[in-house]
Amino acid sequence: MQFSSRLIEDAVNAFASLPGIGKKTALRLVLDLVQRPTEDSVQLAHAVARMRENIQHCITCGNLSDQTTCSICRDQRRDRSIICVVESIRDVMAIEETQQYRGVYHVLGGVISPIEGVGPADLNIDTLISRARDGEVEEVIMAISPTIEGDTTIFYLNKQLAEAEVQISSIARGVSFGGELEYADEVTLGRSIVARRKL
Amino acid sequence: MQFSSRLIEDAVNAFASLPGIGKKTALRLVLDLVQRPTEDSVQLAHAVARMRENIQHCITCGNLSDQTTCSICRDQRRDRSIICVVESIRDVMAIEETQQYRGVYHVLGGVISPIEGVGPADLNIDTLISRARDGEVEEVIMAISPTIEGDTTIFYLNKQLAEAEVQISSIARGVSFGGELEYADEVTLGRSIVARRKL
Incomplete structure (x- = not known):
């Protein structure tokens, strides 16, 4: 894939690193985010980062x-x-x-x-x-x-x-x-x- | 879906708002991120937020x-x-x-x-x-x-x-x-x- 935008390329590669998501699907997701309000992307970004940084395994049951x-x-x-x-x-x-x-x-x-x-x-x-x-x-x-x-x-x-x-x-x-x-x-x-x- | 973690729920909902991604797929993506280093999630979050905040349409061609x-x-x-x-x-x-x-x-x-x-x-x-x-x-x-x-x-x-x-x-x-x-x-x-x- 030839990207004219480095920003798009980075976002596509990040999505494509997820299981079951190829480059074409990743591009579709990114272009969908571009067409939606900036807030949606910021919310997705925050939800992912906050989740990963704060999630823990329950010391009792491992959940x-x-x-x-x-x-x-x-x-x-x-x-x-x-x-x-x-x-x-x-x-x-x-x-x-x-x-x-x-x-x-x-x-x-x-x-x-x-x-x-x-x-x-x-x-x-x-x-x-x-x-x-x-x-x-x-x-x-x-x-x-x-x-x-x-x-x-x-x-x-x-x-x-x-x-x-x-x-x-x-x-x-x-x-x-x-x-x-x-x-x-x-x-x-x-x-x-x-x-x-x-x- | 019943979530025992609000953090997981928020991240799943954010992914599920993307086209072609249902709740089960979204959960799979989130659980994959949980098992990978925190850095991967932070990188994804940054790539998405940075892309959406800085992307623009070329004033000449609209690309x-x-x-x-x-x-x-x-x-x-x-x-x-x-x-x-x-x-x-x-x-x-x-x-x-x-x-x-x-x-x-x-x-x-x-x-x-x-x-x-x-x-x-x-x-x-x-x-x-x-x-x-x-x-x-x-x-x-x-x-x-x-x-x-x-x-x-x-x-x-x-x-x-x-x-x-x-x-x-x-x-x-x-x-x-x-x-x-x-x-x-x-x-x-x-x-x-x-x-x-x-x-």
Whole structure:
């Protein structure tokens, strides 16, 4: 691409560095911003910079948060005796959307995957073990995508949590095998939490 | 979507306001930025804000520019006796990519479209007429998408330019009818400029 403006070129390259956005799409986004009020671009810029500079991982559950502790862990109406273990913040959002769950979460930050070089030490597992041992927790629900890596992770966590006196359950199959949790429809995902089974 | 973080929500909404980007895609982009160094987000934010605050339309040709006059109009090696009339900056970029044209441009900012309420007064036409009359210009090439609106625009400009003593030509058909100029391949687009015909 030949740019007559360095400003446009820099903005296009910045957008094109995002996943799934090519140069043509990036140019379309930039030209759209040019045609809209300056305020829109400034707002986008501020939202991105402010988000990245202030976002943090909740020290309790690992969820992305505006503060040291996330809004779910801070919420006194949530049931702290149940922890729902998920891969990522997207899964937290998907489960919250079903409005079927009133416990708290634990975000692993991924699943164990020898092929991609992700081992237990790379995940937010140690804090989960200590949370499960603190006496307050009665149940740990595994809400992890039903893939080979997901099942491996559940198996590993199950062994690690054996000493903690907690009930371990897994969301009911209903989520199709090989599928990603975040794309399941609300009803299926909601029911699979209600109909969770003991491991 | 239920967000546990206001920062994430604001950034997702900002991205989702862009054309062709839905909430799920926006969330993917934001979570990608979270996993990358803070610098990347700051760079994106700065590039967008700086671009929008400093970009301007070239006073001569209407092209987007970092300065009052764009880099093409400033370039002393370009042939100022030929003006290539295009709809948008994307067409300028597409033609520059062919490396078949050494004249200058005139960016209309769209085409005449009664259905979308775009009349001649909404386009950058007056400056084209005065440029064509300044004596230096010998030829005006219409490089406008071969659609009904494009042909209407060419017809209108042809009439307006009748008094100016300039040759008016149009890029050769070769660009398929109903197609958008920016998606034509380089060879077709390059040849259609070389093989332009008199109107």
